[in-house]
Amino acid sequence: MFIMQNILEIENSVRNQTQTGDKSFHSWYKFVLGYPPHLVRHYIYKFGITPGHFVLDPFCGTGTTNVECKKLNIHSLGLEANPVVYFASRVKTNWQTPPSEVRLSFKEVISSASASLDKFGLSEDVSLFVQPHRGTPLAVEPVLTEDQLVVLPKDFISPKPLRRVLILKECIEQAATEQARDLFLLALANLVVNHAGNVAFGPEVYSTKPKKDAYVLDFFYQLVDRMICDLDSQPTIAGRTEIVHGDARRVSDFFPSHHADVNFIITSPPYPNEKDYTRTTRLESVILGLISSKKGLRTLKEQLLRSNSRNIFVADNDQDNVKSFDSINRIAREIEEKRIHLKKTSGFEKLYHKIVKHYFGGMYRHFESLKPMLDLDARLAYVVGDQMSFFRTHIPTAKILAEIAESLSYKVEEIELWRTRLATATKIQIEENVLILRNK
Numbered sequence: 001m002f003i004m005q006n007i008l009e010i011e012n013s014v015r016n017q018t019q020t021g022d023k024s025f026h027s028w029y030k031f032v033l034g035y036p037p038h039l040v041r042h043y044i045y046k047f048g049i050t051p052g053h054f055v056l057d058p059f060c061g062t063g064t065t066n067v068e069c070k071k072l073n074i075h076s077l078g079l080e081a082n083p084v085v086y087f088a089s090r091v092k093t094n095w096q097t098p099p100s101e102v103r104l105s106f107k108e109v110i111s112s113a114s115a116s117l118d119k120f121g122l123s124e125d126v127s128l129f130v131q132p133h134r135g136t137p138l139a140v141e142p143v144l145t146e147d148q149l150v151v152l153p154k155d156f157i158s159p160k161p162l163r164r165v166l167i168l169k170e171c172i173e174q175a176a177t178e179q180a181r182d183l184f185l186l187a188l189a190n191l192v193v194n195h196a197g198n199v200a201f202g203p204e205v206y207s208t209k210p211k212k213d214a215y216v217l218d219f220f221y222q223l224v225d226r227m228i229c230d231l232d233s234q235p236t237i238a239g240r241t242e243i244v245h246g247d248a249r250r251v252s253d254f255f256p257s258h259h260a261d262v263n264f265i266i267t268s269p270p271y272p273n274e275k276d277y278t279r280t281t282r283l284e285s286v287i288l289g290l291i292s293s294k295k296g297l298r299t300l301k302e303q304l305l306r307s308n309s310r311n312i313f314v315a316d317n318d319q320d321n322v323k324s325f326d327s328i329n330r331i332a333r334e335i336e337e338k339r340i341h342l343k344k345t346s347g348f349e350k351l352y353h354k355i356v357k358h359y360f361g362g363m364y365r366h367f368e369s370l371k372p373m374l375d376l377d378a379r380l381a382y383v384v385g386d387q388m389s390f391f392r393t394h395i396p397t398a399k400i401l402a403e404i405a406e407s408l409s410y411k412v413e414e415i416e417l418w419r420t421r422l423a424t425a426t427k428i429q430i431e432e433n434v435l436i437l438r439n440k
C-alpha cells in the first residue's frame, strides 16, 4: 500500500526524478520528456481513482501513466504517435511473457550474438552469464541502408558500437521467440541510448564525446535480467492496458469501442517550444527500423501535434480552430513583431508565430475529439509547461488550454503548480502546471 504523498511538498529539484521504489517496469525504457510515476500516483489519489475506473493517457509517451495504473490494478488506455515510444509503452505494459521463456530465449540470442561478434572480429566475453556453448553466427554482417543512414544523426554513435548493436539486433530478430523478441528489442533501445551511443539530454538531445568502442552483451544482460526480475515479481492482480499507435487530435477514432467509458485522463502533451520531439528518440528509432527514410520521418512528424518549427507543413490548418481566441492571436502577433524588430529572417524563425496557432489549434481538436469518449463526470489532468522559446515571448500554456477547454464545455477546476524550471535563454523560472478539468 502506498503512503499518500503530497508531491507539491517535494523539493523542486527532485520533483521530476523517479523515486527509488518506482523503478520496476518504468525503467525498461525512459525518455527525457517523461514525467515521474509519483506524479501519476498523486492524481490517482487526488481523484480517488480505484480498480474499476478507466484512465486514458492520449499522449502516453513511454507509458508512465499506464504502467502506474497497471501496478495499482486500474485499467488504462494509451495513445502515442511516435512509433518508438508507442512500442516502449506497449512492451512495458505487457506482463504476459513467462520469465522462464525469456531466460531460455535470452541464452539463444546471446549464444548467436557471441558467435556472430567473434565471426566479424568483435569478440566479447560471455562466459559469466551463458554456458559457453556456441550458437550459429549470422551469415552476413547487418548494415544500415543508405536511406537509414540519411536519418541517423552520425555523431550520436561511433562505427564500432554501431556494428555491435546491429549484430545484436539481427540475432534478436533471428533467434528470439516471438514473445521474448519485443522485450529484447526494448532492452536494445535502452542500451543504444544509455550505453552504446554518445548522447545526452539537457533537455534537448546532444552528442557527447564519441566512444571508440562499447561492448554490448554485458549491458544487455543486465537490462534483460532486470526485466525478468520485474516479470517474476509482478503483482498478482494487475490492471488491463490497451496501447494504440495514433494521433491524439483524432483520439476517439482510435478507440471506437470506448464510448463514454473513460473516467479519468492523466497526461502531458508536447509544449509549444523549439524541441524536435523526433530527434530526442532518433537514434533508437533508426536502429530498431522504426524510421527508415526521410519520407518515414516526415510521415511521423505529420502525425505529431505542431509544437516546433521542424514539424510545420504547408498544408497545416489546425490554426483554423482557434481564429477567434484573442489571447492566442495576441501572442502570435507579439512573436512576429519581435522577429521583424530583431531582423530575424531564417525560415524557421518566420514560422514561430504559426507554431503557436497550430499548437493550440491542434489541442482544440484533441479536446473536441475526446468528448465522446468521456464519462459524463470525467476529470482530466494535463501537465503542461509555460514557454518562452520564441523570442522570449511568454506563453502561459495551461491558461490558454483552460480557455480552449472552457469553450468546448469543460469546467476548469484549477491550475495547480507542479514545478518551476529555469528557461535556458532567459534564466527566468517558468511554471510547469497541471490543468485540471471536469467534463460536463
Ligand SMILES: C[S@@+](CC[C@H](N)C(=O)[O-])C[C@H]1O[C@@H](n2cnc3c(N)ncnc32)[C@H](O)[C@@H]1O
Pocket (backbone or CB within 6 Å): 031, 033, 034, 035, 036, 058, 059, 060, 061, 062, 063, 064, 065, 079, 080, 081, 082, 085, 246, 247, 248, 249, 267, 268, 269, 270, 277, 303, 304, 305
Ligand atoms: C510530454 S511527452 C509525454 C511523456 C509521458 N507522460 C511519459 O511519461 O513518457 C508528449 C508525448 O506526446 C507525443 N505526441 C505528440 N503529438 C502527438 C499526437 N498528435 N498524438 C499522440 N501523441 C503525440 C509525443 O511523441 C510524446 O511522446
